[in-house]
Amino acid sequence: MSSRVDSINRIIRDFETVPGVEGAALVSADGLMISSALPEAEQERVAAISAALLSLGEKAANELDRGELNEIYVKSGRGYTLLTSVGENALFLVLAKADAQIGLIFVDMRRMADSLLEIL
C-alpha cells in the first residue's frame, strides 16, 4: 500500500515541474486531502472548497444541460486555480501563474488524472 501512496505523491510533486505550475494536489470527492504539494495553504480548507467547487460546477453544467463536466478554471489577480475530476471519487487541483499556458496545462492535467485514476 505504501508504494501506492508513494506513486500518487510522486505524480503530484512531479506536476510542479510543469512550466507555469506553482502547486498541485489530489483531493477526494468528499473534500479530504489525499496528496498535496501546495504552497502556504490551509490544506484542509482548500480541499473542502475544491470539492465543493467541483460539485457545484457539476450541478451548474447539469442544470444548464451542458453535459458532463471536464474542467473548472478560476482566474484571479495572481494566477489560476484549475480543477479536473479524477474519476468519480477524486479531483486534481493545480495552481498556475497568471502568465501560464493554461491550455497546455489542462492537457497535462488530463493525462495525469488518467494516471492517478489507474492508481486510486
Place this chain on the structure above:
Amino acid sequence: MSSRVDSINRIIRDFETVPGVEGAALVSADGLMISSALPEAEQERVAAISAALLSLGEKAANELDRGELNEIYVKSGRGYTLLTSVGENALFLVLAKADAQIGLIFVDMRRMADSLLEIL
C-alpha cells in the same frame, strides 16, 4: 426605472448575438435572477447555483492567495459556462458552445460587465 430594466435586458439579449454564445443572464450576488436570456433552464436554480459558484471561487482564490477573482469557466461535454463578477452585487453568466473562442468571449464579457455596472 423601467428604462433601466430595459437597458439591462437589452445588453443581456444583445450578448446572445456574440459568435459562439448560446445564452446570457445577470444574477444578483445573493442568487436571484435579474435578467435572463437562457434557453430551457430552470432559471431560479441556475441563478442560485451561479451565485454559489462565484462565491466559492472567491473563497478558493482567497484561501490559495490567488488575488481578486476575475472569472470562472466550467467546461463540460456540450459547452462552457462562464461567470464574471459585476461589481460586488451581481454576476454575469454566459453559456458558450464547445467550439467557441472563449478568450474573445471573456473580453466581451468584461466590457459588458462594465456597462452593466454603470446601469445597476
